[in-house]
Amino acid sequence: MITSSRLQALRGLDLQVPAGSICGFLGPNGAGKSTTMKILLGMVRPTSGEARVFGRAPDVQVRRRVGFVSEEKDLYGYMSVAEMIRFTAPFFPRWRVDLEEKYLRNFDLPPDRKIKALSRGMRTKLALLLALCRGAELLIVDEPTSGLDPAMAEEALQAVIAHVAGENMTVFFSSHQIAEVEQIADRVVIIDRGRIVMSGALDEIRESFRRIQLVFEGDAPQTEFRAPGVARVRRKGRVLTLLARGAPDSIVDEARALNPLSVDISPVTFKEIFLETVAAED
Numbered sequence: 001m002i003t004s005s006r007l008q009a010l011r012g013l014d015l016q017v018p019a020g021s022i023c024g025f026l027g028p029n030g031a032g033k034s035t036t037m038k039i040l041l042g043m044v045r046p047t048s049g050e051a052r053v054f055g056r057a058p059d060v061q062v063r064r065r066v067g068f069v070s071e072e073k074d075l076y077g078y079m080s081v082a083e084m085i086r087f088t089a090p091f092f093p094r095w096r097v098d099l100e101e102k103y104l105r106n107f108d109l110p111p112d113r114k115i116k117a118l119s120r121g122m123r124t125k126l127a128l129l130l131a132l133c134r135g136a137e138l139l140i141v142d143e144p145t146s147g148l149d150p151a152m153a154e155e156a157l158q159a160v161i162a163h164v165a166g167e168n169m170t171v172f173f174s175s176h177q178i179a180e181v182e183q184i185a186d187r188v189v190i191i192d193r194g195r196i197v198m199s200g201a202l203d204e205i206r207e208s209f210r211r212i213q214l215v216f217e218g219d220a221p222q223t224e225f226r227a228p229g230v231a232r233v234r235r236k237g238r239v240l241t242l243l244a245r246g247a248p249d250s251i252v253d254e255a256r257a258l259n260p261l262s263v264d265i266s267p268v269t270f271k272e273i274f275l276e277t278v279a280a281e282d
Helices: 032-041 081-091 097-106 120-132 149-167 178-184 202-208 249-256 272-277
Strands: 002-007 013-017 021-026 052-053 066-069 138-142 170-174 189-193 195-201 209-215 230-236 239-245 262-267
Touching: 013 170, 013 195, 013 262, 021 032, 021 149, 021 209, 032 052, 066 120, 081 097, 081 120, 081 170, 097 149, 120 138, 138 178, 138 262, 149 272, 178 230, 178 272, 189 272, 195 202, 195 272, 202 272, 209 230, 209 249, 230 272, 239 249, 249 262
Parallel strands: 021 170, 021 189, 066 138, 138 170
Antiparallel strands: 002 013, 002 052, 189 195, 209 239, 209 262, 230 239
16 A cells, blocks of 8 residues: 655645555646655655555665656666666566566567667566566556557556556556556546545546536526535536536436526546546646
């Protein structure tokens, strides 16, 4: 489990990731995603509060149990693929040679080629190999498919899914690709301006939201809804659109009291939930 609480630089962020989950970490640029990851790895010190990984403050022992892939995919360009692997492996007592051979083959990585001669996508796959082979219990990835074409991105995501299915691992990854998060995550955390605006099981979040659309004979009325669960209200001409979280019955009852011509309730995609949630913070 990862716990980070009352981090002043992150405006009171309180985050928990259950062991064994694949957690997608979403937010606009500058929301605090990379800072959060660096604090969890001990690369940045919080000005207040604390971060705990496996129940302890981030230190060398924690980092040996964590695989990290940064957005920059930091690698030594003068080394070959094989040299980078041989350089990395001794730092991790649980290094898996079987997985090393598997991902060299599956990722089609040329052992003798210099890293500086690799494409950005191939460097991403090498960074994933180095993270997956160290026997880590936790994998932290910042933009896992950055630089990959759609085919390579799918290959990398499937490798992560298969790895988690076969190993005892937790994954915490940030991404700007909402479809990517939906493909592999079972939990999500949405962060904006350094604080969490939504978190939970992905399926439960999707099921908990509904769009309620009201159409009126004239312009939609200016009204404040008192029923709980109204996350967003938009007016456009004759149409009043509500984003509702939770059971919509009381909201619909209040809406019908406004005498609309029609009331329509429909499901909401996770992309729409994300965009509306972040927009609601403006």
